[in-house]
Amino acid sequence: MxxxxxxxxxxxxxxxxxxxxxxxxxxxxxxxxxxxxxxxxxxxxxxxxxxxxxxxxxxxxxxxxxxxxSIEGQLPIRDTAYSMLYNAESVEDGRARIDKIVAAGGEETMKFEQAPWGGSYGQVFDKFGVMWSISAD
Structure with missing residues (x-):
């Protein structure tokens, strides 16, 4: 394995x-x-x-x-020291995922656009305070 x-x-x-x-x-x-x-x-x-x-x-x-x-108390969630990274199938797929997160109460904090390395990249916090980095080649 x-x-x-x-x-x-x-x-x-x-x-x-x-x-x-x-x-x-x-x-x-x-x-x-x-x-x-x-x-x-x-x-x-x-x-x-x-x-x-x-x-x-x-x-x-x-x-x-x-x-x-967590049974013993709340843990800090919203931070930029970590994020969940979603590698989208396309720019359109990445944009659609960000739009779904925002529509459900999230906040786009870094515009999804072309990144210096050539792909597209952006960041969004979901309604639970988790930061999602969205990337597409």
């Missing part, structure tokens, strides 16, 4: 909502497992039954975004 890297993100109470939103924007298959559905033995904490234990969005292009709810 070849090792891979994928994204795992945690929100306090709405990770499932974020994964559902990203499925609407990027497509793919979504699997969600709440703590109430999980068959777990003893845990070092007492999670609410409806909290997300584990979710996986398998994108049509093979990428993965996974996540679960």
């Amino acid at each position: 070849v090792g891979t890297i994928s994204t795992y993100i945690t929100f306090k109470e709405n990770t499932a909502e974020a994964l559902k939103h990203w499925q609407e924007v990027f497509g793919g298959e979504l699997n969600l497992l709440s703590y109430g559905q999980a068959t777990l033995e003893a845990l070092p904490f007492d999670p609410p039954a409806d909290a997300l234990a584990h979710g996986v969005l398998t994108l049509d292009n093979g990428g993965l975004i996974s996540g679960g709810d």
Whole structure:
């Protein structure tokens, strides 16, 4: 088996909502497992039954975004020290993804246009505070 890297993100109470939103924007298959559905033995904490234990969005292009709810408090989300990078199939595809994120309450913070390296690039924060870097060759 070849090792891979994928994204795992945690929100306090709405990770499932974020994964559902990203499925609407990027497509793919979504699997969600709440703590109430999980068959777990003893845990070092007492999670609410409806909290997300584990979710996986398998994108049509093979990428993965996974996540679960933070039980012990809110973590800082909005920052520019990291971003999710989406490599669009085309400039039109990149523009369409940004438009979907903005239409759902996001904010385009760097205009999607030709970059110095020749492709197109832009940045948008979604309604959950996650920065998406969108790139297209």
